[in-house]
Amino acid sequence: MSIPTSWLLCKRKKLWHMTVVNGIHNHELDTELEGHLVAGRLKPEETLLVNEMTKNLVPPRNIISTLKERDSENTMSSKQCYNARYRYFLCTSFPTVLVMDSTYKTNKYNMPLFEIVGFTSTERTYNVGFAWLTNEKEDNFIWALQQLRSLVRNEGSLPKVILTDRDTALMNAVGQVFPTSAAMVCRVHVEKNVGSKIKEIVKVRQGEEVKQEIVWENLEKAFMHLLYSDTIDVYGDRLMEFRELCKKWPRLLRYIEETVLDTDKEKVVCAWVDKHMHMGNYTTNRVESAHGVLKKSLTDSSGDLVKGWEAIHHMLGLQFTEVQTQFGQSMSVEEHRYRNVILYSLLPFKVSRAALDYIYQEAKRVDNVGMDSKKCGCLMRVNYGLPCACLIAKKLRHNQPIRVDEVYIHWKRMCFNVEEGASSSTVSKAPVIGNFTPTLSQIVELDHMPKCMHPFIEDIVDVEGDGYCGFRAIALATKNNEADFELVRLSMQREMTLHKSMYVSMFDGEDRWKYIYEALFRAPRQRTSLRKTVAPQDKWFTFPDMGHIVATIFERVVVQLSKHGVGACETFFLLRGYPPPNPSSKVICLGALANHFVLVKLKEGCPIPKTNAQWK
Numbered sequence: 001m002s003i004p005t006s007w008l009l010c011k012r013k014k015l016w017h018m019t020v021v022n023g024i025h026n027h028e029l030d031t032e033l034e035g036h037l038v039a040g041r042l043k044p045e046e047t048l049l050v051n052e053m054t055k056n057l058v059p060p061r062n063i064i065s066t067l068k069e070r071d072s073e074n075t076m077s078s079k080q081c082y083n084a085r086y087r088y089f090l091c092t093s094f095p096t097v098l099v100m101d102s103t104y105k106t107n108k109y110n111m112p113l114f115e116i117v118g119f120t121s122t123e124r125t126y127n128v129g130f131a132w133l134t135n136e137k138e139d140n141f142i143w144a145l146q147q148l149r150s151l152v153r154n155e156g157s158l159p160k161v162i163l164t165d166r167d168t169a170l171m172n173a174v175g176q177v178f179p180t181s182a183a184m185v186c187r188v189h190v191e192k193n194v195g196s197k198i199k200e201i202v203k204v205r206q207g208e209e210v211k212q213e214i215v216w217e218n219l220e221k222a223f224m225h226l227l228y229s230d231t232i233d234v235y236g237d238r239l240m241e242f243r244e245l246c247k248k249w250p251r252l253l254r255y256i257e258e259t260v261l262d263t264d265k266e267k268v269v270c271a272w273v274d275k276h277m278h279m280g281n282y283t284t285n286r287v288e289s290a291h292g293v294l295k296k297s298l299t300d301s302s303g304d305l306v307k308g309w310e311a312i313h314h315m316l317g318l319q320f321t322e323v324q325t326q327f328g329q330s331m332s333v334e335e336h337r338y339r340n341v342i343l344y345s346l347l348p349f350k351v352s353r354a355a356l357d358y359i360y361q362e363a364k365r366v367d368n369v370g371m372d373s374k375k376c377g378c379l380m381r382v383n384y385g386l387p388c389a390c391l392i393a394k395k396l397r398h399n400q401p402i403r404v405d406e407v408y409i410h411w412k413r414m415c416f417n418v419e420e421g422a423s424s425s426t427v428s429k430a431p432v433i434g435n436f437t438p439t440l441s442q443i444v445e446l447d448h449m450p451k452c453m454h455p456f457i458e459d460i461v462d463v464e465g466d467g468y469c470g471f472r473a474i475a476l477a478t479k480n481n482e483a484d485f486e487l488v489r490l491s492m493q494r495e496m497t498l499h500k501s502m503y504v505s506m507f508d509g510e511d512r513w514k515y516i517y518e519a520l521f522r523a524p525r526q527r528t529s530l531r532k533t534v535a536p537q538d539k540w541f542t543f544p545d546m547g548h549i550v551a552t553i554f555e556r557v558v559v560q561l562s563k564h565g566v567g568a569c570e571t572f573f574l575l576r577g578y579p580p581p582n583p584s585s586k587v588i589c590l591g592a593l594a595n596h597f598v599l600v601k602l603k604e605g606c607p608i609p610k611t612n613a614q615w616k
C-alpha cells in the first residue's frame with residue numbers, strides 16, 4: 001500500500017506554516033489563512049539525494065543549497081527539506097527491535113515530535129528516525145511509518161519487534177505498516193494505567209478490616225503477577241485467581257478485561273511476548289530516555305523547527321561518535337575472562353562485548369539446568385538470539401567453542417551502514433562551509449578529503465614538507481609545536497619496545513614490526529646534497545600501523561582523512577585501557593594528501609570514520 005504524499009506550504013506574513021497532506025485523508029485546512037499556497041514535491045531523485053546526504057550528516061542548509069544548485073526552478077523551501085529528512089537516519093543497521101513514542105514541547109507550533117529508536121550490538125540506544133507531525137492521528141503515523149518502511153531494503157531487515165505505548169492510533173498504524181513484526185506495548189504504561197484505575201474504583205471505608213492501601217497493593221501485585229505468566233496455562237490459572245480477587249469490584253474487572261487483557265494480552269503478557277526476539281525490552285524506556293537526551297540539547301523548547309533540527313543534528317553527531325567508540329572497544333580490547341577459554345575462543349572481535357557478557361551470565365545457569373532444554377526454557381536463544389544454557393552445556397560437555405553462526409546477526413554488526421564518501425559526487429561543489437572560509441591552498445587540501453566530512457572541518461594547518469610531516473602534524477596536535485616531532489618519534493620507539501610482543505602479534509610478524517620501528521630513526525645524513533634534505537620514504541609516517549601507536553601513547557582517537565586508496569578514512573583507538581569519555585573532543589585528525597600530511601581540526605561532536613579493522 002502506498003499513500004501519495006505531497007507537501008503544502010502556506011505562507012502567512014513571513015511565517016511558514018506547514019501541513020502534511022496525503023491523498024487519502026486530507027487534513028482540513030485553516031480557511032482563514034491569508035496568502036497563497038505553494039505546492040511542492042520532492043522528485044524521486046531528490047528524495048534519494050536527501051537520503052544520501054542525511055546518512056552522511058550534511059546540515060540541512062547545505063542540502064538545500066545543493067538541491068537549489070541542481071534545479072534553479074525548484075520551489076522547495078527549507079521547511080520542506082527539514083521535514084523530508086526526518087524519514088531516515090540509520091535504520092537498516094540494527095532493525096531487530098524498534099521503540100517508538102511521541103514527545104511534546106519541542107517547538108512553538110505545538111507539533112508532537114515522533115521519535116523512533118533502536119539499539120546497537122553494544123546495547124547503545126540510537127535514533128532511527130524523527131518526524132514532526134501535525135497531530136497524532138492514525139494517518140500521520142501511517143505516513144511516518146511508511147517512510148521508515150520504504151527505506152528497509154530487504155524483507156530480512158524488517159523489525160522483529162516494535163514496542164509502543166498503548167496509543168490506539170499508533171498501534172493501528174504499526175499493525176498496518178509492519179504486519180509481520182511482533183507488536184508489544186509498554187508494560188510499565190499498562191501497569192500504571194491499571195494502577196490508577198484501581199485507585200479510582202476501589203474504595204474501602206475506614207474502619208474496615210483491611211486498609212485501602214493494602215487492598216490496592218494486593219490488586220496491583222496480582223495484576224503484575226498475571227502479566228508475568230510464562231505459559232498460557234499459567235495465565236489461565238492466574239486469571240481465575242485475579243477474577244476471584246476482583247469479585248467485589250466488577251466494574252474494575254470489566255475495565256481491565258475489556259481494555260487490556262482481551263485486546264492486548266498478546267502484546268504484554270510473557271506467555272506471548274517471550275516468543276519474540278525483544279532482546280529484553282518490555283517497556284518503552286529506551287525511547288523515553290531518548291526524549292530526555294533530546295530535550296537537554298534543545299535549549300529552546302518553543303523555537304522553530306530549524307532550531308529543533310540543529311539540536312537534533314548536534315545530538316546525532318555526539319551519539320554517532322560515542323557509538324563508534326563502543327564499536328572500537330568491542331573490536332580492539334579483549335577481556336581477560338574470555339582469554340584461553342575454548343567456549344569463547346571464536347567470539348572476541350566477532351561479536352560485541354555486550355553479547356559476550358550475556359553469554360557469560362547465561363553460562364552460570366549451566367550448573368542448574370544442564371542439557372535439559374525444558375529446564376532451560378531457552379529464552380536467551382529465543383529472546384536474544386544468543387546461545388542458551390542448555391546449548392552451552394552441550395558445548396562444555398564436548399569441549400567445543402560457540403560458533404559465530406550461533407550468534408544472531410544483530411550482535412555481530414559493529415558499524416553503521418555509512419558508506420564513506422558515497423555522497424561525494426552529489427554534495428555542493430562550493431567548499432565554503434559554516435564559518436570556515438578556506439584559503440586557496442586549503443581548498444586544494446580539502447579536495448583530498450571526502451566531501452561528506454567537509455562540514456565538520458574547522459581548520460586545516462599545514463606543516464613543513466620534509467618527509468616528517470606526519471610526525472610534525474602529530475607534534476602540533478599534542479605538543480603545540482611541529483618542531484617537537486622528534487619527541488613524538490622517541491615516544492613511539494619507546495612504546496614499540498615496551499610492548500613489543502603486542503605489536504608483533506598485531507603486525508603479524510617480527511619483520512613488519514622491525515620495518516616500522518626502524519622508520520622511527522633518522523636516516524643517515526646525505527652529505528652530497530646541498531639542498532634541504534627530505535627524509536626517504538621508508539622514514540615517513542604511515543597508516544594504519546602508526547595510527548594505533550599514536551592513539552595509544554597520547555590516549556587520543558586518531559583519524560585519517562583521505563580520498564586516496566582503500567581504507568582511506570579510518571579511525572584508530574588506543575590498544576590498551578579505555579577510550580576517552582568524549583572522544584570527539586580528543587581527536588587527532590591527519591589529512592592525507594597525495595604525498596603529504598596536514599593537521600585537520602574537526603568540529604566538536606563531528607562523526608568519525610569507521611574503525612580500523614586490523615584486529616578483526
Ligand SMILES: [Zn+2]
Pocket residue numbers: 186187188189283284285
Ligand atoms: Zn513506558
Ligand SMILES: [Zn+2]
Pocket residue numbers: 373376377378379381388389390391
Ligand atoms: Zn536452552
